[in-house]
Amino acid sequence: xxxxxxxxxxxxxxxxxxxxxxxxxxxxxxxxxxxxxxxxxxxxxxxxxxxxxxxxxxxxxxxxxxxxxxxxxxxxxxxxxxxxxxxxxxxxxxxxxxxxxxxxxxxxxxx
Amino acid sequence: xxxxxxxxxxxxxxxxxxxxxxxxxxxxxxxxxxxxxxxxxxxxxxxxxxxxxxxxxxxxxxxxxxxxxxxxxxxxxxxxxxxxxxxxxxxxxxxxxxxxxxxxxxxxxxxxxxx
Numbered sequence: 774x775x776x777x778x779x780x781x782x783x784x785x786x787x788x789x790x791x792x793x794x795x796x797x798x799x800x801x802x803x804x805x806x807x808x809x810x811x812x813x814x815x816x817x818x819x820x821x822x823x824x825x826x827x828x829x830x831x832x833x834x835x836x837x838x839x840x841x842x843x844x845x846x847x848x849x850x851x852x853x854x855x856x857x858x859x860x861x862x863x864x865x866x867x868x869x870x871x872x873x874x875x876x877x878x879x880x881x882x883x884x
Numbered sequence: 885x886x887x888x889x890x891x892x893x894x895x896x897x898x899x900x901x902x903x904x905x906x907x908x909x910x911x912x913x914x915x916x917x918x919x920x921x922x923x924x925x926x927x928x929x930x931x932x933x934x935x936x937x938x939x940x941x942x943x944x945x946x947x948x949x950x951x952x953x954x955x956x957x958x959x960x961x962x963x964x965x966x967x968x969x970x971x972x973x974x975x976x977x978x979x980x981x982x983x984x985x986x987x988x989x990x991x992x993x994x995x996x997x998x999x
Contacts, residue, residue: 807986816888816974816990817927860926864986872986874926 777863777875784881791848793878795861798842806837806844807862810855811877817860820846848880856882888991890975896997899965905994907958907975916958917988918950919974927974933958934980965998972996 778796785791797806805824809817821833823844828835834847848855858877865871888909897903907916915934919927932940933952947969949961958975972995976988 805985807988809990814972814993814995816976816993817988818990819987822985822987862986862988864984872929874928877924877926 777861777873779859779861779875779878781876782879782881784883785851786883787852788850791851791855791880791882793846793848793859793880794843795846795863795875796843797861797863797873797875799865800841800863801865802841804841805864806835807864808833808835808846809860809862811858811860820859851880851882853882853884856880888975888977888989890973890991890994892994893992894995894997896999897962897965898999899967901965902961902963904962905960905973905975905996907960907991908956909977909989910956911977911989912955912979913977913989914955914980915978916952917976917978918948918958918960919976919990921972921974921993923971931960962996965996967998970996970998 805822807822808820810820811817821830821835823835823837825837836845858879860877861875863873891906895903917932918930920930921927929942930944931950936952936955947964951959972993974993975991978988
């Protein structure tokens with residue numbers, strides 16, 4: 774049974790780097806991992822995606838180890854506006870009907 | 885235009901009412917989705933349309949009826965709902981070739997309250 778789990782919450786301070794992990798034990802070789810940010814009463818917003826090694830864009834990095842049983846979203850130098858819920862989304866088996874959101878991590882950034 | 889627009893933003897309805905949620909995108913995406921999200925929970929997939937045809941129904945009760953009139957529009961018709969159906973309903977779209985990577989564009993959602 775595909776299951777995607779994350780820590781419930783994390784605390785950080787402005788200017789720190791934050792790493793949020795996602796566990797996805799049954800992921801296959803070509804299954805993608807995508808991360809989203811969600812503010813209260815808004816839709817999730819795409820942050821980054823990948824399926825192996827490391828991906829970096831202007832706002833985040835995504836690290837995927839060789840066994841691919843987990844992935845880590847890295848947010849450099851967070852600010853107060855980064856306080857949100859972060860979800861990983863795994864597309865198991867490349868099929869839309871196995872699009873499984875993780876349990877979500879509430880990141881609270883303090884001054 | 886990189887937006888998915890959902891209307892209404894808020895909807896309150898009784899259990900005997902019939903109402904509809906609407907979603908529109910003009911990004912040329914050919915896959916559209918309805919998700920349901922309860923408080924403090926991740927979004928749960930309800931329906932997927934691909935090229936205007938229903939491709940996925942995640943065993944959703946028949947009191948929810950989706951419709952895709954054209955490639956830009958997606959509706960969710962609501963009838964005889966229960967209070968436990970109160971939630972944030974999210975519409976999303978994706979390029980067909982991005983479906984398998986999970987790169988979805990979400991609307992702001994419609995907050996539904998069933999009395």
